[in-house]
Structures are given as structure tokens and as C-alpha cells.
Amino acid sequence: MTHTRPLLAIDWGTSSLRGARLSDTGQVLESREYPRGILTVPAGQFEAVLHEFFGDWLQVPNALCLISGMAGSRQGWQEAPYCPCPAGFSELGQHLLWLQPGRIALVPGLSCLGADALNTPDVMRGEEVQIFGALQKAGRDSATLVLPGTHSKWVQVQGGRVMQFQTFMTGEVFALMCQHSILGKTMDLKGAFDPAVFLQGIDQSQQHGSALHHLFAVRTLGLFERLSAAQLPSYLSGLLIGEELRHQATSAHAEPVIVIGSEALTMRYTLALQHLRIPCQSHGAEASWAGLYALASSCDPS
């Protein structure tokens, strides 16, 4: 797949605004990042902010601008209704919300229904283009992927379509525990990451018992001086990432799990997965650009 128009790929999330200018072969010519997530943008000001930071790129003749992420949420520029799973490029392309026909579009997020008794809905926005980008780079059309973060996503892809996914509030619970809980009072949050202690937390989380109980050990292991204040955040991180991992149907014999995210997070997940003998490979957040390029090529094969 190639694409003959210049592409402006934008990932506009809750806390940051990232963009890349891509050549017609998908090469990143330039990228920019600003702390101007949708929470900083007053209603009605999204177009102005986009022009403020990317106005020069938007003047490129015949350019196509695709915007993924929370900009398409109810709190964003305009609501792009979720595209229901199973969904691949063609479903995403059909659900683009054109802000300027043929020129600027919002990429919708995905929704799915859980297999539980309540058929609990789940949602993502922005991760879908990272998923498709990472699959392109890995040359695979079926995989289990994990996108760690505030709200981690575990995703099952078959035949190039997202079939099902689950969100885990791992990153948010970690932040709440550090910043607002009784555990935070005894932790030294500036302590360097300690891989051995992190893996102790991973092992503990795989044992019988609830995370609600395991968490309290962050307090008592400090109280009884079994771990130092600087080690406790690594232990807490291991407990929570381990709780997320123990509910995954992965095995040592499966194809590698694809991990997509920042270097700091993919390092922790890779460490944990390898420790549990689950093969994996990682990709950075620039998977967004590959995904938006592939989407552009697929929905606009000019």
C-alpha cells in the first residue's frame, strides 16, 4: 500500500498533542510534541490550536490530515462515534469523521462488548492506530497486543481486525496509590527503579489472594523494614502489572505478545513477560504514525 498525498498525522490525547509530517512513502519527515492535550483546549478552540502548532504543515498543497485520540471524544473537538469491533482498516476508514471533506478527519475510537454476563462495554481512542501501525511494522495480521499506560489495553487481533479488547486501570491505580493513599506516605517516589524488587512484586501477584490484600503489603514490608522506602514503588509497580498479567490467556508457546508504549513502560512489561516466560517484542509510540499512514493509504488509495 502506498499513498500519494502528503500526510499530516496527529495524535491528540488527553495530556499531549503530537504530530508528524510524512512523505508519500510513509517516512517521518518531521515530528513535534506539545503539552496541549484536549484538557487544555477550550470548547470551540480546537481548529485554532491545530493551526497554531501545525499551520505551516496544513498549507502543504493537497495534504491530508488524520487526527486520532481523545480529540474525537465528547470532551474533544467533535465526537466521532466509536467504531464497533470487529474492526480493521476498512471499518475505521468508513467511520472517519470529516471536519473538512477530503482534507481533515477525526479517526474514531473502537468499542467492543465483553464476553461476561453483563456484556460490559469497553472503549479505546488513539490506541487503534498504534495497533495497526505496530502490526504493519511486525508484518503480522494476527496478534495479542498490550498498550501499557494510565489505562492499559490488551487486544486480540485476527486477520487484520481487532476482535476484542480489555482495559485495565493499572497506571491510574499506581498513580493514585503513590499520590493519595496511605501507601504513598511511606514510599520514596524518587527511588530508582529496582528490577529485582519489581519481580518480587510480580511473583507475589501471581500467588493466591486479591490485589486489594497484596497492596497492603507495600505498607507492612516498609513498616517491618523488609523493603526500603526507595524500593517500595518498584514493588507496587510489580504487584499491579503482575495483577494485570495474571489474567491474560498467554502462554510460552504462543506467538510473541506485541508491547506498544513509552520506553519506561515497555521495559517494565518486557521484564515481567520474560520473567513469566511469555515471549514478547516492543514498539514505541511512533507506531501511531505508521498506523495513520496505513489508514490513509487504505481509505484514500489515490
Next chain:
Amino acid sequence: MTHTRPLLAIDWGTSSLRGARLSDTGQVLESREYPRGILTVPAGQFEAVLHEFFGDWLQVPNALCLISGMAGSRQGWQEAPYCPCPAGFSELGQHLLWLQPGRIALVPGLSCLGADALNTPDVMRGEEVQIFGALQKAGRDSATLVLPGTHSKWVQVQGGRVMQFQTFMTGEVFALMCQHSILGKTMDLKGAFDPAVFLQGIDQSQQHGSALHHLFAVRTLGLFERLSAAQLPSYLSGLLIGEELRHQATSAHAEPVIVIGSEALTMRYTLALQHLRIPCQSHGAEASWAGLYALASSCDPS
């Protein structure tokens, strides 16, 4: 067991200071409660605060004053080292920390080591006297007890001694989710308790999957208008209490679980336990007074 000295029973916790004056047969003659938990008391001021609120009682001739709770912690009046389990009245009595010999004593908390690979320590302060008080009232010397709260305790007692217990951060996680998480943004925290929705949360928590995933449904069930903003706190409460319950080795054939706590909380736990067909009976927080009276009788059989 009877006790021939007047008893001043004090439960001095993190956020409140409660006291009761008991007759020599253990009858509560008067009780008082103040929002003067240990967090409000500057170091060195504990004796003064005790006299400010209970000075008249302390003047009763020959009175014995027993103080349980966080007043005996490192951040309290003075540290009363934890009494290791197994522990009953006699061990607690031997570990009293006398502030004024024969007159005012701090009751120590309990510690135990978990059966997990790390032998993770666990601790309680204040709950131990409630446990012994509730057992006296129930006329039992062996039981499984639960003390719901910020940090719920599940306790195994045999032959009048606490053998083992586990802490769950259920109440604190509920508060953090309501006050500081993304879930709080869509919940109406003033919504009346909805028993049917609470039990939906209980049922969901018993299904396969991690609490870190189930929690996110509080957002999506609101987003897709499957539950109203006023119903979401009841659902969240059911998810978290259910997560705590699913890790208990209780069964429909066992002796009733003893639930000790405030009316609002024992109501929720009773509802959940009955729903899961686990027999239970409940006691109020005044179990503290019965426990301190029994301890006084046991350690000072004058």
C-alpha cells in the same frame, strides 16, 4: 469473668476518639465521641487531650483506663509494639504498655505473618478488642470475622486466639476511586445506595477477570448509559466488596461469619454475604467496649 474496678474504655483511632465509662459488670454507663483522631494531636499532647475530654472520668477513684487503636502506633501517644499471633487475652494482657502503672495502659495491636512465599507481615490496631468483644457477645471462641472499613480485616480465631488475619484496602480504594480517579468524574456521589445495582457489582466481581479491568466498567457502563450517574457508586462498591469476598475460604456450610462495624457497612457486607449464601451475623462498633471490659477482667482479676 467480672471486674471490680470502674473501667474507662478508650478507642483512639486515626480519625476519631471514642470513649465509654463502664460499670463493674461491664454495662456502658456513658459514651462520648470526638473528631480528635491521632492525626489531629500534636506530639506530646496526647495526655492533655485525654484529660480535656475524659478528665472527669479519670478522677473516678480506682479507675482503670485501657486505650486501644492507633494511639499505640508510632504516630500516636507512644508505640506499643505489636503482639504477634497467635494471640488471645493473655498475650494481649502481657503486652499492655503501661503509661501510668496500674492505671492507664495502651493495648497493643496484633501482627502476623502470611502463609505466602514472602511471609508478608500484616498488622491491626484497635480491631483486636472489637474481635474479642464480638466473640464474647456471640458466646463463641472460634470464628471467621470481618471488620469492614478503610482497611478491611478478615480474621481467623480458634480457641479464643487470633491465629491469622488479612487486610484488604477495600474502603481506601473505594474512596480514592470516588475522589481522585477518572471514575469519579462521571459518578454522582450523592446517589442513594441501590441494593440491586450493588449486587450486580458483586456478581460481576465473581466472574473471571481482574478487578483492575472490572473497575473500568464503572466508566463504560455510564458512558453507554447502562447505569445512571447516581447508580455508579453502588456498582463500584459491589465490585470492590465482591473482590474482597471472592478470596475468602467461606462456605454455606460453615458457622456464621461475624461482621463488625458501622451500620452502613455491616448492611452492605451482610447483603453481599447473604447473596453469596454465606451465613453471617453482625455487631456494631460498641464491640470495642465489650472487648476492653473482657481484657480488663482477664488481665486484672481483682
